[in-house]
Amino acid sequence: MDLRAHWMRGGTSKCWVFEHAAIQKTGFSADTLLPRIFGSPDVRQLDGVGGATSTTSKAMILRRSESEDIDVEFTFAQVGIEEAKVDWGSNCGNCSSVVGLYAIEQGWVARRNDVTEVRTFNTNTKQTIIQSIPTPDRQLPDHLTSIVPGTVFPGHSVQLGFLSPEGRTTGKLLPTGQAISRIATGDTIAEVSLIDAGAPLALIDAEKFGFPAESYDDWVDQVSAQLETIETIRRQAAVEMGLAHDPQDAERAIPKIGLVSRSTDESADLQILMLSMGRPHPAMPITGSVGVSVAAQTQGTVVANSLGSPSGHELRIRIPGGVLSTFIDDSSLGRTIGVHRTARTLAEASLPFATDQLQEAALSQSEEALECRT
Amino acid sequence: MDLRAHWMRGGTSKCWVFEHAAIQKTGFSADTLLPRIFGSPDVRQLDGVGGATSTTSKAMILRRSESEDIDVEFTFAQVGIEEAKVDWGSNCGNCSSVVGLYAIEQGWVARRNDVTEVRTFNTNTKQTIIQSIPTPDRQLPDHLTSIVPGTVFPGHSVQLGFLSPEGRTTGKLLPTGQAISRIATGDTIAEVSLIDAGAPLALIDAEKFGFPAESYDDWVDQVSAQLETIETIRRQAAVEMGLAHDPQDAERAIPKIGLVSRSTDESADLQILMLSMGRPHPAMPITGSVGVSVAAQTQGTVVANSLGSPSGHELRIRIPGGVLSTFIDDSSLGRTIGVHRTARTLAEASLPFATDQLQEAALSQSEEALECRT
Numbered sequence: 001m002d003l004r005a006h007w008m009r010g011g012t013s014k015c016w017v018f019e020h021a022a023i024q025k026t027g028f029s030a031d032t033l034l035p036r037i038f039g040s041p042d043v044r045q046l047d048g049v050g051g052a053t054s055t056t057s058k059a060m061i062l063r064r065s066e067s068e069d070i071d072v073e074f075t076f077a078q079v080g081i082e083e084a085k086v087d088w089g090s091n092c093g094n095c096s097s098v099v100g101l102y103a104i105e106q107g108w109v110a111r112r113n114d115v116t117e118v119r120t121f122n123t124n125t126k127q128t129i130i131q132s133i134p135t136p137d138r139q140l141p142d143h144l145t146s147i148v149p150g151t152v153f154p155g156h157s158v159q160l161g162f163l164s165p166e167g168r169t170t171g172k173l174l175p176t177g178q179a180i181s182r183i184a185t186g187d188t189i190a191e192v193s194l195i196d197a198g199a200p201l202a203l204i205d206a207e208k209f210g211f212p213a214e215s216y217d218d219w220v221d222q223v224s225a226q227l228e229t230i231e232t233i234r235r236q237a238a239v240e241m242g243l244a245h246d247p248q249d250a251e252r253a254i255p256k257i258g259l260v261s262r263s264t265d266e267s268a269d270l271q272i273l274m275l276s277m278g279r280p281h282p283a284m285p286i287t288g289s290v291g292v293s294v295a296a297q298t299q300g301t302v303v304a305n306s307l308g309s310p311s312g313h314e315l316r317i318r319i320p321g322g323v324l325s326t327f328i329d330d331s332s333l334g335r336t337i338g339v340h341r342t343a344r345t346l347a348e349a350s351l352p353f354a355t356d357q358l359q360e361a362a363l364s365q366s367e368e369a370l371e372c373r374t
Numbered sequence: 375m376d377l378r379a380h381w382m383r384g385g386t387s388k389c390w391v392f393e394h395a396a397i398q399k400t401g402f403s404a405d406t407l408l409p410r411i412f413g414s415p416d417v418r419q420l421d422g423v424g425g426a427t428s429t430t431s432k433a434m435i436l437r438r439s440e441s442e443d444i445d446v447e448f449t450f451a452q453v454g455i456e457e458a459k460v461d462w463g464s465n466c467g468n469c470s471s472v473v474g475l476y477a478i479e480q481g482w483v484a485r486r487n488d489v490t491e492v493r494t495f496n497t498n499t500k501q502t503i504i505q506s507i508p509t510p511d512r513q514l515p516d517h518l519t520s521i522v523p524g525t526v527f528p529g530h531s532v533q534l535g536f537l538s539p540e541g542r543t544t545g546k547l548l549p550t551g552q553a554i555s556r557i558a559t560g561d562t563i564a565e566v567s568l569i570d571a572g573a574p575l576a577l578i579d580a581e582k583f584g585f586p587a588e589s590y591d592d593w594v595d596q597v598s599a600q601l602e603t604i605e606t607i608r609r610q611a612a613v614e615m616g617l618a619h620d621p622q623d624a625e626r627a628i629p630k631i632g633l634v635s636r637s638t639d640e641s642a643d644l645q646i647l648m649l650s651m652g653r654p655h656p657a658m659p660i661t662g663s664v665g666v667s668v669a670a671q672t673q674g675t676v677v678a679n680s681l682g683s684p685s686g687h688e689l690r691i692r693i694p695g696g697v698l699s700t701f702i703d704d705s706s707l708g709r710t711i712g713v714h715r716t717a718r719t720l721a722e723a724s725l726p727f728a729t730d731q732l733q734e735a736a737l738s739q740s741e742e743a744l745e746c747r748t
Contacts, residue, residue, distance in 0.1 A: 007723075009421050039527070039720075047383050047527035049720055051425050143730050153413070153421035153731070346413075346423055349381075349723040356517050357527070 001026060001355050003037060006102065007049070007347040010158075011094030012150045012283070014056055014346070016049055017102055020063035026355075032362045034059050034077055035084035037351055043082050049351060050079060057081050060095050064108055065121065069333060071109050074099050075123045084361065091124045093286025097158045097341035100131030104140060105345065111138040119333060127168070129338075130161040130331040146342050149322025150283055155344035161329055161336025162198060162290050169254075170196045175241040179300030180205075183240075185232045192233060193301040194241050197337070198290030200255035202237040204230070205302045206271070213261040219273045220280045220320055223259070230257060231278055252277060256288055262306040268318035270296070270306055282320045289339045292317060293326040375400060375729050377411060380476065381423070381721040384532075385468035386524045386657070388430050388720070390423055391476055394437035400729075406736045408433055408451055409458035411725055417456050423725060424453060431455050434469050438482055443707060444495045444502070445483050448473050458735065465498045467660025471532045471715035474505030478514060479719065485512040493707065501542070503712075504535040504705040520716050523696025524657055529718035535703055535710025536572060536664050543628075544570045549615040553674030554579075557614075559606045566607060567675040568615050571711070572664030574629035576611040578604070579676045580645070587635040590645045594654045594694055597633070597647060604631060605652055626651060630662055636680045642692035644670070644680055656694045663713045666691060667700035 003026060006017045016038075023030050035041065038057055039048020050057040059077040067073075076095055078087040100118035103109050109118050116135045121128050134141065134157050146157040166173040176194050183190050191205040209226075211219055223230070234257040238250035258274040274281045274288055284292075295303035296315050304310075315326045325340045377400060380391045390412075397404050409415065412431055413422020424431040433451040441447075450469055452461040474492035477483050483492050490509040495502050508515065508531050520531035540547040550568050557564050565579040583600075585593055597604070608631040612624035632648040648655045648662055658666075669677035670689050689700045699714045 005721075007423070012418075012420060014420060042526040044386075046386060046388060046525055047529070047718060047720070049381070051430070056425070142728060144728055151420055152416040155421070344421060345726055346421070347379075347721070347723040347725050349721040351721050352719055354516060354518055 001353060003033070003351045003353065005037075005049075005349050005351055006345055007349060008098040008102065008343060008345050009155060010096065010098035010343045011148060011286075011341040013058060013092060013094035014051065015058045015060050015092070015095040015098055017060045017062060017098060020061050023061065028358050028362060030061060030077065031086050032358055034079050034086050036353055036358055036361060038079045040080050041082055041084045045081060050081065052081060054078070054081070058092055058095055060098065062099060062102060067121075069119060070121045070128070071119045072099055072103050073121045073123055088124060091122045091127065093160070094341065096120070096122065096129055096286070097131070097160055098343045099129075100133050100158055101140075101156050101343045101345070104133060104135065111135045111140075113138055117331065119331075127165070128163040128333065130163060130333060130336050132159040132161065133157065144342075144344070148340065148342050149319065149324060151342065153344075155342030158341045158343050159327065159329070159338055160286065160341055161327075161331055161338035163331070163333055163336050165198045165290050165337055166294060167196050168198075169200050170242055173197060173294065173298065175200075179298060179304075180302060181237070181240055183233050183236050185229050185236070188229060190233050191302060192237060193295055193303060194237055194255070195291050195295045195298070195301065196241065197294035198287035199285075200241055200243060201288060201291035201295070202234055202255045202257040203260045203292065203295060203302050204233065204257065205305075206259035206261040206273075209259065211259055211261065213264050213271060216261070216264070216271045216318065219259065223273065223275070223280050227275070227278055230275060233257065256285065258288070260292070260302050260306055262308065263318060268316045268323050270303065270315065271318045273320065280320070284317065284319045284324055286339050289317065289324055289326045290337050293328065293337045297328065376724045376726050377407070379411075379423075379723050379725055380719055381723060382472040382476065382717060382719050383529060384470065384472035384717045385522060385660075385715040387432060387466060387468035388425065389432045389434050389466070389469040389472055391434045391436060391472060394435050397435065402732050402736060404435060404451060405460050406732055408453050408460050410727055410732055410735060412453045414454050415456055415458045419455060424455065426455060428452070428455070432466055432469055434472065436473060436476060439495065441495075443493060445493045446473055446477050447495045447497055449497045462498060465496045465501065467534070468715065470494070470496065470503055470660075471505070471534055472717045473503075474507050474532055475514075475530050475717045475719070478507060478509065485509045485514075487512055491705065493705075501539070502537040502707065504537060504707060504710050506533040506535065507531065518716075518718070522714065522716050523693065523698060525716065527718075529716030532715045532717050533701065533703070533712055534660065534715055535701075535705055535712035537705070537707055537710050539572045539664050539711055540668060541570050542572075543574050544616055547571060547668065547672065549574075553672060553678075554676060555611070555614055557607050557610050559603050559610070562603060564607050565676060566611060567669055567677060568611055568629070569665050569669045569672070569675065570615065571668035572661035573659075574615055574617060575662060575665035575669070576608055576629045576631040577634045577666065577669060577676050578607065578631065579679075580633035580635040580647075583633065585633055585635065587638050587645060590635070590638070590692065593633065593647045597649070597654050601649070601652055604649060607631065630659065632662070634666070634676050634680055636682065637692060642690045642697045644677065644689065645692045647694065654694070658691065658693050658698055660713050660715075663691065663698055663700045664711050667702065667711045671702065
C-alpha cells in the first residue's frame with residue numbers, strides 16, 4: 001500500500017504533511033500508521049522517513065474545514081523514535097507555517113492577487129492562525145528571496161497571524177493585573193512583565209537587571225553567572241501568575257522567561273535573550289514572539305517601555321541568531337499577532353508500506369489498550 | 375524544476391537514488407545539483423532531503439549499462455553537509471544493496487522465477503557486484519520477512535556478490551606470501567592473517583592473543599586495555615603488506631583489523647570483533663565480511679583454522695550486533711564472495727528546486743575553479 005505525503009520545510013523545522021483522507025483510506029489509525037511510516041521504534045529510524053531526532057520526527061495532518069470561517073484544520077503529531085507512539089499534546093509553530101502553502105499548492109483556496117490569506121485552525125491548541133502568502137498575479141513565485149534567521153535558503157514568505165492569543169492559559173492578558181511586577185531574589189530586585197499571550201511569558205528588564213543594552217553580544221556569556229537567579233525569578237513568576245501554588249511546583253517550561261532591552265541600532269526595535277530549560281536559547285519560540293508583540297502594545301510593560309516610540313504594526317526583535325519580525329495585522333476574522341516565517345516543499349512523495357506489519361502493530365496496540373483497561 | 379528520486383534503505387544506510395538521465399535533463403552537474411537538493415551548505419540541511427549526518431547524506435546515481443555483462447552502472451556520492459561539495463572517492467557497501475532492487479522495481483531487468491540476478495558495476499571502485507533478489511513467481515513479494523543485524527524492520531533480501539575481490543589493493547591475496555604472520559609487540563606475539571580481499575585486512579587469532587572464545591560477550595570490555603597493542607600490530611601489518619614504508623606512515627583505516635575465534639555455539643561458524651578508528655565496532659563493514667569469507671576459503675589462515683570443518687558456501691559470523699551471513703556463490707560472471715543485506719524503497723518522490731539558485735551556485739563553482747587555475 002502507498003501513502004501520499006509531502007515533505008516540507010516550515011521555518012526551522014522539517015515536517016511530513018499528510019492529508020486526513022489519505023490516512024483514513026489506509027484503514028489504519030494515525031497512531032498505528034505514522035510510527036511505521038517514520039521507521040519507529042528504532043533509535044535510527046532507518047526503515048522510514050523519520051530523521052531520528054525530535055526536530056525531524058514531526059508530522060502534520062491536514063483536512064479542508066467544513067466551517068465557514070476556516071479553510072484548513074490541522075493537527076500536529078510528534079512521532080516517537082524509540083517508541084512506536086505519537087504525542088498529540090502540543091502544536092509546532094514552525095511546522096504550522098507549511099499549512100497555508102500546502103493549501104495554495106493543492107488548490108484548496110483560490111489564489112488572490114498579491115497575497116492569499118489561508119485561515120487555519122490548529123486542533124491541538126484550538127488556536128486559529130491566519131496565514132498570508134505572497135501570490136503576485138495569483139501565482140506562487142518561482143524566484144524565492146525571503147530568508148528567516150536560522151535558515152540558509154529562501155522560501156515562500158509566510159505571515160503567521162495568531163487570532164486573539166491573549167489570556168489563553170490564565171484567562172487574563174496581565175494575570176497579576178499589573179504591567180510590571182518587582183520580584184526580589186537575595187539582593188536583586190528584578191522588574192518583570194508577566195504576560196499571558198501565545199503562552200505565559202516573564203520578561204525581565206535587562207538594563208535594570210545589570211545587562212547593558214550596548215553589550216548585547218555579551219549577554220549569552222554574561223547570563224551564565226545568573227542562571228540560578230533567573231530560574232528563581234521564573235518560579236516566583238509562575239506563582240504570581242497563578243500557574244503554580246509555590247515555586248517548587250512551577251513547571252519547567254511555563255512560564256518562558258527572557259531578558260529585554262531597547263535596541264542600540266536601527267536594524268531592530270528590541271533586543272531579547274530567551275532562556276530555555278535553564279539555558280540561553282539562540283532563537284525564539286513562535287509563541288514567545290507573539291507574547292512579546294502583545295506586550296509591546298500594552299502600556300507600561302517592560303517591552304513597551306524599552307521602545308523609543310510607541311510600537312507600530314511591525315516589531316523587529318534582535319535575537320542571538322539574527323532579527324525576527326513580528327506584526328499586528330487585521331485579518332478577515334479580526335486582529336492577529338504574528339510572526340514571519342518561510343516555507344518550501346522539499347518533496348512530493350508516495351510512501352510504500354507493508355500492511356501485514358501494520359496489522360500486527362494495530363493488534364498489539366489494541367491488546368495493550370485492553371490490558372490497561374482490565 | 376523537479377528531480378525524480380527514490381529514497382531507499384540499503385542494509386543500515388538510507389540513500390537517495392537518482393537516475394543519471396534525470397540529473398542530465400536538469401542541465402546541471404551532480405556536483406552543483408546534489409548539494410542544493412540535500413540542503414547543503416547547512417549544518418542542519420534544513421532546506422533539503424539530507425539528514426544532517428554523514429550516514430544520511432548519501433546519494434546513488436544509476437544508469438542502465440551498455441555493456442553486455444552489466445545491467446546497471448552506479449556511482450556513490452557522499453554529499454557534503456557544511457560544504458556544498460560532493461565526494462566521489464569511495465563506494466558505500468550498504469547503499470550498494472539498493473541497486474538491484476531499484477532495477478527490478480523499474481523493470482530494467484526481467485524478473486525470473488524464484489531469484490532475479492542483477493549485474494551491477496560500481497564506478498567509484500571499478501568493482502562488479504552481482505545482486506540476487508528473491509522474486510517468487512516473477513514478483514517482488516509483498517510480505518517481507520528478512521531482517522539483518524542492526525535493523526529492526528524487514529526488507530527485500532539482497533545477496534551482494536563481489537566478483538573476484540582478491541588482491542585489488544596489493545595485487546595479491548596474501549601480500550606476504552604467508553597465511554599467518556607472527557607480529558611481536560613487547561612481550562606479546564600475535565598470530566595474524568594478512569589478507570587482501572575486498573580491502574586489506576589483518577585478522578588476529580583471538581584465543582592465542584588471550585581472548586577466550588567462551589567469553590566473546592566480554593571481548594568489547596576486555597579489548598579496551600589492548601587498544602594500543604592492537605594499533606601497533608595494525609601498523610606493523612601495514613608495513614608487511616606493503617601498504618606503508620614504516621609504521622608511522624600507516625593509514626588510519628588501512629588495513630582494517632579484528633579479532634577472530636571459533637564459535638562456541640551452533641548459531642555461528644566464527645566470532646569476530648572488528649576495530650574501527652582504534653575502537654571496537656558493533657558491526658562489520660561489507661568489505662570486511664568479504665575478506666573474512668575469502669580467508670575462510672584459504673588454507674592455513676587464522677580464519678580457516680578457527681573453523682571446525684572446512685568452510686562451506688555459507689559462513690555465519692558472530693559480531694556484537696548479531697550474526698552476519700556471507701556466502702560463496704557462482705554467478706553468470708564467475709565466482710562471487712558476498713554478504714546478505716536487505717533493501718526497501720521508503721519513498722518515491724519528486725523534488726522541486728529553484729533553478730535560479732543553482733545557476734548562482736554553478737557560476738560560483740566555475741569562478742572558484744577559474745581562481746584555482748589562475
